[in-house]
Amino acid sequence: MTQSRAQQRSESSGQSTSVPHEALIEVRGVTKSYQADNRTVHALQGIDMSVSRGQFVAIVGRSGCGKSTLLNLLGGLDQPTSGDMLVAGRNLATFSEADFTRYRRDVAGIVFQFFNLLPLLTVRENAALPALLAGVPRSESFERADRLLQSVGLEHRLQQQASLLSGGEQQRVAIARALINDPQLVLADEPTGNLDSQSAGGVLDALRELCRSQNKTVLMVTHSREAAAIADRIEEMRDGQFI
Ligand code: ADP
Numbered sequence: 645m646t647q648s649r650a651q652q653r654s655e656s657s658g659q660s661t662s663v664p665h666e667a668l669i670e671v672r673g674v675t676k677s678y679q680a681d682n683r684t685v686h687a688l689q690g691i692d693m694s695v696s697r698g699q700f701v702a703i704v705g706r707s708g709c710g711k712s713t714l715l716n717l718l719g720g721l722d723q724p725t726s727g728d729m730l731v732a733g734r735n736l737a738t739f740s741e742a743d744f745t746r747y748r749r750d751v752a753g754i755v756f757q758f759f760n761l762l763p764l765l766t767v768r769e770n771a772a773l774p775a776l777l778a779g780v781p782r783s784e785s786f787e788r789a790d791r792l793l794q795s796v797g798l799e800h801r802l803q804q805q806a807s808l809l810s811g812g813e814q815q816r817v818a819i820a821r822a823l824i825n826d827p828q829l830v831l832a833d834e835p836t837g838n839l840d841s842q843s844a845g846g847v848l849d850a851l852r853e854l855c856r857s858q859n860k861t862v863l864m865v866t867h868s869r870e871a872a873a874i875a876d877r878i879e880e881m882r883d884g885q886f887i
Contacts, residue, residue, distance in 0.1 A: 668828060668861045669695040669718065674727030675884075676713050687713040689884035691727070697828075700855065700862040702875035710884040711865040712833055718863065719754050719831050720744045732828055749778050753822030755851070757834040759814040761821075763807035767798060770806050771820040778825055785824070792820035795857075796850040812843025816850050823854065830855055832864040836871050848874050 676688040687710045695701055703711050716722045717729060720736065729736045732751060739747065748754075753774075761770045768789050775785035793799060796816040806814060815835060822830055832851060836844035852874050855862045864875065872878045880887045 666696045667694050668697045668699075668732055669693065669863075670728075670730040671714075671718075672728045672730075674714075674717065674724045674729060676710075676717065676722070677725045687884055688717075688724070691884075691886065693879070693886065695861060695863065697861055698859045699877060700852065700875045701864070702872035702878045703863060703865045703881060704867065704869065704872050704878060705881035707867060709881045711881055713884075714881075715754075715831050715833050715863060715865050718829070719752050720747045721754075749774060750825050751827050752829045752831055753825070753827035755815070755818050755822045755830065755832040755835045757837040759811070759818045759838075761806040761814055761817055763805070765806055766802065767793060767804050767806055767809065767817050768802040770817050771824055773824075774821060775824045780825075788824055789820060792823055792854070793817070795854050796820055797846075810843065811839050812846050815839065815843075815847045819847070819850055819854060823858065823860070826858075828861060830860045830862045832862065834866055835864065836866065836868065841870075844868075844871065 671691050671693040674688055674691040675686070678685045678687060691714060703714065705711055713722070717724050718731065720739070723736070731747075736747070762773070765773070768786055771789035771793055772785040775788055776782065780788070790799070790802060793802060796819055798813060798816055798820070801809065801813065806817060809817065830851075835851060836847055839847060848871055851862070851864070864871070866872050
């Protein structure tokens, strides 16, 4: 940690050891290496990042620069080789498996490129699923799902089987599903990477408006400059580092 960053933290929080109140994410010196075919791939080579609560950040960069790796670490889907990641004041390095399960369920909602809906379930059931898995009663889970699905313009599709929806509609269901347990953080990995430009526009609007109205902090990975333009802030990665 450099002195200037420590000083900045000290100034904004009044103490040098804690995360500033307004920062939801603090990433410090994070590296991630993979072993592949007898060689080591250094996917992340020292990432420092601070994201304020309510901010919408786009992470751009060419394929292979480490964007998804960073998002997966923040989503609690994988762990760094070194460095610290603090989310909502808690250091993910100290998490047990049970902590990670709760974190993925309650703190970080994830939207994937390929939607990952359960095709035979209805739209409502797909959106409600993480709440049902968290033990929220069925009626409340469905009420929450219906409200979110209405916000993303799918109130007319509630009872439809997910596989019958267009790609853009499926991704809007995935956004509702990501928000169902009211997470503080929403992570979106190339959410429009598999969509035509018109559907992509609808998905980006839904993501931005819903997250803004609920004051969510959003990290969106994209290789599209057009998609990134909706963010409050754009960060560019190259070779496992921010430029
Ligand atoms: P991006 O999302 O920017 O396309 P990634 O984070 O997916 O980049 O990948 C960064 C680098 O790490 C690439 O060289 C990729 O091949 C490598 N990589 C990612 N995941 C793995 C893995 N599970 N095993 C080995 N190498 C990986």
